Amino acid sequence: MSFPIICIFLLLSSFSHAAVQDFCVADYTVPDGPAGYACKKPVKVTVDDFVFSGLGIAGNTSNIIKAAVTPAFAAQFPGLNGLGISTARLDLAVGGVIPFHTHPGASEVLIVVQGTICAGFISSDNTVYLKSLKKGDIMVFPQGLLHFQVNAGGTPSLAFVSFSSPSPGLQLVDYALFKNDLSTDLIVATTFLDRAQVKKLKGVLGGTN
Amino acid sequence: MSFPIICIFLLLSSFSHAAVQDFCVADYTVPDGPAGYACKKPVKVTVDDFVFSGLGIAGNTSNIIKAAVTPAFAAQFPGLNGLGISTARLDLAVGGVIPFHTHPGASEVLIVVQGTICAGFISSDNTVYLKSLKKGDIMVFPQGLLHFQVNAGGTPSLAFVSFSSPSPGLQLVDYALFKNDLSTDLIVATTFLDRAQVKKLKGVLGGTN
Amino acid sequence: MSFPIICIFLLLSSFSHAAVQDFCVADYTVPDGPAGYACKKPVKVTVDDFVFSGLGIAGNTSNIIKAAVTPAFAAQFPGLNGLGISTARLDLAVGGVIPFHTHPGASEVLIVVQGTICAGFISSDNTVYLKSLKKGDIMVFPQGLLHFQVNAGGTPSLAFVSFSSPSPGLQLVDYALFKNDLSTDLIVATTFLDRAQVKKLKGVLGGTN
Amino acid sequence: MSFPIICIFLLLSSFSHAAVQDFCVADYTVPDGPAGYACKKPVKVTVDDFVFSGLGIAGNTSNIIKAAVTPAFAAQFPGLNGLGISTARLDLAVGGVIPFHTHPGASEVLIVVQGTICAGFISSDNTVYLKSLKKGDIMVFPQGLLHFQVNAGGTPSLAFVSFSSPSPGLQLVDYALFKNDLSTDLIVATTFLDRAQVKKLKGVLGGTN
Amino acid sequence: MSFPIICIFLLLSSFSHAAVQDFCVADYTVPDGPAGYACKKPVKVTVDDFVFSGLGIAGNTSNIIKAAVTPAFAAQFPGLNGLGISTARLDLAVGGVIPFHTHPGASEVLIVVQGTICAGFISSDNTVYLKSLKKGDIMVFPQGLLHFQVNAGGTPSLAFVSFSSPSPGLQLVDYALFKNDLSTDLIVATTFLDRAQVKKLKGVLGGTN
Amino acid sequence: MSFPIICIFLLLSSFSHAAVQDFCVADYTVPDGPAGYACKKPVKVTVDDFVFSGLGIAGNTSNIIKAAVTPAFAAQFPGLNGLGISTARLDLAVGGVIPFHTHPGASEVLIVVQGTICAGFISSDNTVYLKSLKKGDIMVFPQGLLHFQVNAGGTPSLAFVSFSSPSPGLQLVDYALFKNDLSTDLIVATTFLDRAQVKKLKGVLGGTN
Numbered sequence A, B, C, D, E, F: 001m002s003f004p005i006i007c008i009f010l011l012l013s014s015f016s017h018a019a020v021q022d023f024c025v026a027d028y029t030v031p032d033g034p035a036g037y038a039c040k041k042p043v044k045v046t047v048d049d050f051v052f053s054g055l056g057i058a059g060n061t062s063n064i065i066k067a068a069v070t071p072a073f074a075a076q077f078p079g080l081n082g083l084g085i086s087t088a089r090l091d092l093a094v095g096g097v098i099p100f101h102t103h104p105g106a107s108e109v110l111i112v113v114q115g116t117i118c119a120g121f122i123s124s125d126n127t128v129y130l131k132s133l134k135k136g137d138i139m140v141f142p143q144g145l146l147h148f149q150v151n152a153g154g155t156p157s158l159a160f161v162s163f164s165s166p167s168p169g170l171q172l173v174d175y176a177l178f179k180n181d182l183s184t185d186l187i188v189a190t191t192f193l194d195r196a197q198v199k200k201l202k203g204v205l206g207g208t209n
Helices: A002-016 A018-022 A173-178 A184-191 A195-205 B002-016 B018-022 B173-178 B184-191 B195-205 C002-016 C018-022 C173-178 C184-191 C195-205 D002-016 D018-022 D173-178 D184-191 D195-205 E002-016 E018-022 E173-178 E184-191 E195-205 F002-016 F018-022 F173-178 F184-191 F195-205
Strands: A067-072 A086-092 A097-102 A108-114 A117-122 A128-133 A138-141 A147-151 A157-163 B067-072 B086-092 B097-102 B108-114 B117-122 B128-133 B138-141 B147-151 B157-163 C067-072 C086-092 C097-102 C108-114 C117-122 C128-133 C138-141 C147-151 C157-163 D067-072 D086-092 D097-102 D108-114 D117-122 D128-133 D138-141 D147-151 D157-163 E067-072 E086-092 E097-102 E108-114 E117-122 E128-133 E138-141 E147-151 E157-163 F067-072 F086-092 F097-102 F108-114 F117-122 F128-133 F138-141 F147-151 F157-163
Touching: A067 A097, A086 A097, A086 A147, A086 B108, A097 A173, A097 C184, A108 A117, A108 B086, A108 B157, A117 A138, A128 A138, A147 C184, A157 B108, A173 A184, A173 A195, A184 A195, A184 C097, A184 C147, B067 B097, B086 B097, B086 B147, B097 B173, B097 E184, B108 B117, B117 B138, B128 B138, B147 E184, B173 B184, B173 B195, B184 B195, B184 E097, B184 E147, C067 C097, C086 C097, C086 C147, C086 F108, C097 C173, C108 C117, C108 F086, C108 F157, C117 C138, C128 C138, C157 F108, C173 C184, C173 C195, C184 C195, D067 D097, D086 D097, D086 D147, D086 E108, D097 D173, D097 F184, D108 D117, D108 E086, D108 E157, D117 D138, D128 D138, D147 F184, D157 E108, D173 D184, D173 D195, D184 D195, D184 F097, D184 F147, E067 E097, E086 E097, E086 E147, E097 E173, E108 E117, E117 E138, E128 E138, E173 E184, E173 E195, E184 E195, F067 F097, F086 F097, F086 F147, F097 F173, F108 F117, F117 F138, F128 F138, F173 F184, F173 F195, F184 F195
Parallel strands: none
Antiparallel strands: A067 A086, A086 A157, A097 A147, A108 A138, A108 A157, A117 A128, A117 A147, B067 B086, B086 B157, B097 B147, B108 B138, B108 B157, B117 B128, B117 B147, C067 C086, C086 C157, C097 C147, C108 C138, C108 C157, C117 C128, C117 C147, D067 D086, D086 D157, D097 D147, D108 D138, D108 D157, D117 D128, D117 D147, E067 E086, E086 E157, E097 E147, E108 E138, E108 E157, E117 E128, E117 E147, F067 F086, F086 F157, F097 F147, F108 F138, F108 F157, F117 F128, F117 F147
C-alpha cells in the first residue's frame, strides 16, 4: 500500500505550485501592479485573509451627508485581491444622502436590507433612471455612470453594495470639484456654476483657491 | 440664444449612438453570445430593467437541504447582462445546508445578514479554509473552488452573495453526480464511492442507471 | 505542378473561416451584445469600413461651450468594432471649454495638434492633476475619472483623443445634472448646490422639473 | 417526502437558465460578434458539439511546403466557441516547412508527438529564439510574434499545437505578400525585396499585379 | 551610408524597451501578482525558458488511480507565464482513471494520442456529456465544470491536454473532500454521504478527523 | 460644525487606499509582470507622469526608410501603464516608408495630420485592404495583422497612431528576418526567398550567418 501513497504525494507536490494561482491574497508591503496587489505566499495565508468583519458595525452618519460608506475593497480586505469583486456597507440616517458619484472602474449592485432608498443613475445620453427601493430590492448601476442614493423614508436605511472590481474606486463629484485646490476660475469655466456658488461649496468642503 | 441651443442638439445627437454601450439590457428573444445576451434597444429600456425585487421574499426551505438559493443572475435580472456582476439570496433554516458546490466562472462574496453561518472552501492543494461567520461578517470564495455553507446556529440564517460574473453558474457536486443518468459503474470508478452509496444517493436525488 | 496548387487551395480554404475573427466590422442592422455590434459578413467588408473621413472637418464651435467633439467611435466607424480602441476630434475656439466629464468605460490619450490646451483630471482622493499642454504634447486621463480641457491660448486649438474602448461613452456632468427631467429637489439634495443655481442651469441647458 | 422533491425541482428550474452560460456552442447560421459566434440553444446541444475527430487523419503534405496544418478552431469545432482555446494538427513530411507566420490574436504551445522539429520565433527586438525539439518536447510561441517550424529529421514529424484563443487566425508572410493582388511596386517599396524576387514568388503562389 | 546605419540603431533602441512586453518569462524569486509571476529581465531570457521537456517521459501510473498527470503550467514552465495557455500529459494505465475534478480557472482541450479514453463532463443543469474517444479525437471541457477521464481500452492510453490559462489549477473532488482535516461531521452534512463511507475514504487518502 | 469636518476626514481616509487603483504609473526600478510595470507610490506621482512631450519633435527621417517612428508606449510614458492605450508619432519624408510590420498585441488607429499616406493591411485570408489617406482621414489596422504605410505625396507626411495596448510592440518583417543571426539556410527554407536576396538584405540591415 506504500506505493500508492508515495505516488499521491508526488502527484500532489507536482501541483502544489499551481495552487499559487487559486487566489492572490494582497501583500501590502511590496509594490502593486496594474492587476492589483502582489500575492502573499500561500503558506502564510489563513482563512482570516478571506474574512472581513468591518461591515458589521454601522458607519458614523453624524456628518454633513448624514450617511457613511464603509468599504471592503482590496485595500481593506486582502482576500479580494485579483478576484474581480468587492463590497461595501451603506448607512443612511433619516435625510441621509450619498451624493452624485461614480466608480471609475466598476459596475455596482445595491441590496436594500433596511428602510427605503431612492436611487438613480444617468446614462451618457442624459436619461434619468430613478427608482424608490424597499427592503429586499436590488438595483444595478452600470460601470462609470453618475449615480446617487437618498434615504427616502422616516427611518435609517441600510444597504450592501457589491462591485465588479476589487478596487472600484469612488469619486464624489462635490469632493472632486470643491475639496481641493482647483482654482475657482477653472471650476467656473468648466462647470457653468456661479463664482459665489463655487466659493460657498469650497467653504463647506474645505477647498482652497 | 438659438445658436447655442441648435449646437447642443447637434452635439448630443452625435453621442446618442455611443450611449448604446453604457449598458446592455438582456433581450432573451434573440440568440446570446459568449459575452452574454443580446442588448435590448436603448429606447425600450426602462428603470425596471435595472431593478429586481425577487430577493425580498424568503426562499422555500422546506426541502431536503433545509435551504434555498434565489438567484438574481443575468438570466433572471436583465440589467446585469454584460456588467460583470450578479447576486443571490441564501436562506438557511435551522440545520440548513448549501452542499459542496462550485461556480464555474466566478468568485463569490457572502454577507451574513441574519444568524450564524459556518462556511468553508478547499484550495487546489486540498487546504481547508473554514470559518464561523456572524451577522455582518463577509467571506470571499475564490473562483471555481469547492465550497459550502451551513447554518451554524439555532435560528434561521439569511445571507446575500455576490458574484464576479453576470452568469456565475452553480454546480452542486451531489446533483452533478447523482441527479442524472450517469451510470453507477462510471460514478464508482471516478469517485471511489461504494456502489451501495451511489445507488442510495441516486435514489434520494432521482438519478437513474 | 498541379498537386501543390490544389493543396494550397485546400490549405487556404481550411483557414478561410478562421479569418472571420481577424476583425468584426459593425453590422448596425441586427442586435448588438455586451462585447459590441454584430459582425458584417467578411465577403461584404471593404477597405472603406476601416477608413473614416469625418475627423477632417472642424466641428462647429459656435455654441455655448465654444467647442466641439467629433467622435469616431464604433457607432460612427464600423471598422473599430471589437478592436478595443476609438478616437475623436476636439475643436476649441478661443475661450472654448470641454466641461467636466467622464468616459465611463475607457482611458483617454489627448494629442495637441494646434494651439495650447489647459487640461486636468481629478483622482478618487480628490487630488488635482493639471497641466498646460502645447503643440505635440500628449496627456493621459485614467479610466472613468473626471477631467476637462480648456483652450489656454489666444488662437483656436485642435486636438485628437484616443480611447481604450471602441465605445468609451461621454458623460458631461452639467448635461447629466441639468439637461433632463431630474427634479430640482433631488439635484439640490445630491449636489449641495443652491436651488437658484440649479434652476438657472436647467434654464440654460433645457432641463425641466 | 413529496415536499423535498417539489422543492428540488423548483431549485433546479431556478438555475436552468443560468446554465446557458456554462458554454456557448457556435451557431453558424446567425451573425457572430466580437467575442465569437452566437450560442446554439442548450437543448439542441449534444456531446458531439464538444468532440472533433478531424485531427485523427494526417493532413495532405504533397504540396509546395511538404506540410499541412489541420485546424480545430471555433470555425470548425463549435464547442470551442467562447472558451479561449483551440488546437490544430501539424504534419511535416521529410523536408516539410511551416513558413514564417503569425497568429494575430493568440499565443501557441506546440507538442512534438513524432519526429524532430526545428522551431523558432523572433521577438520585437529581433532576437532569435531557436530550438531543435524531439518527441515529447513542448515550445511556446508568444502572442503575435513571427515563428516557423521545420522538420529537422529524416522521417515525417507530427505535432499538435494549442492556441490561447478559439479563433487564433493564421497569417503566412509569403501568402500575405505574394498570394494576392498587392502591386509589385508596393511590395518592393515595403519589403526591400528585389522586383525579380517578388515577381518570381507571385508566380509560384498565384499572386497578380 | 553612415547616416542610415546610425538612424536604424536609434530606431531600434527606441523600441528595445517595448520588447519587454512581448513575453513575461516567470521569475519565481520575487512575489507574483493576480496576473501571474513577475517577469525575468529580457536580457536573462533564453530559448530554454520557452521549451519544456518534462512531458516526454511517461508519468508513474503505479498508484491508486493507475494514472498520472504531468503538468506544464506556469509554475513548471516559466515561458508560459502571462500567455493565457498551458498544457499537461495524461497517462492512463489499463483501468486508469482521472477522477472527477475541475480546473477552477480554465477550459480544457484533450487530444488522444494513444489508446481509447472515455471522457465526460456535467453541466450546471446536471446534464451528462459523455463520449468514448479514440486516437486523434479531441474533446473540450468548458471552464470550471466537473469532468473525468477513464481508460476505456485494454492498453495504456496517452493524451495531451491544453488549458485556457497558464495556471488552470486542478481540484480533485475526492482529494478536496477526503485528503485533509475537514471534519467527518461537516463532510457528511455537506455531501449527503454516509459517515462510514467518509471514514473509509479518509483512510484510503490519508485524511484526518 | 466640527462634527461634519471630522467625519469627512474619516470618510476620505477610508478611501485613500482605494485610490491606489485609479492608475498605476510605471515604476521601472522593480520587476514588471504580465499586466505591465509595477506601480509608483501614489504620493510620488505628479502630473508630469501623465504628460509626454516627446512627440512634439519630428523624428529623424535621414535613414534607409526615409521615415521615423517615435513611440509613447508604457516603456517611455509611465502614466500609460495598465491603461490599455498608447500612441506614437509617424514622420514620413518624401518617399518615406514604414515597411511591413505587425504589433503583436494591439490594434492601431492612424490619424493623418499632414500630407498623404498610402496605407494597407492584409487579412488572414490574404485579402488586401488598401487606401490612400489624406489629411484628417483615419484608418484602423486590426490586431496583429501585417500592415504598412507609405508617403504617397510630394511633401513630408505626419501622422499620429494609437494602440489598444500600453505596450503594443512593433515587429518589422525585414528586421525580424535580416537584422539578426538567423542562418541564411533557415531563412531560405522558411520564406521561399532566393539565397542571394537573403544575403543582400542581411548586408543592408547588418544581419550575420
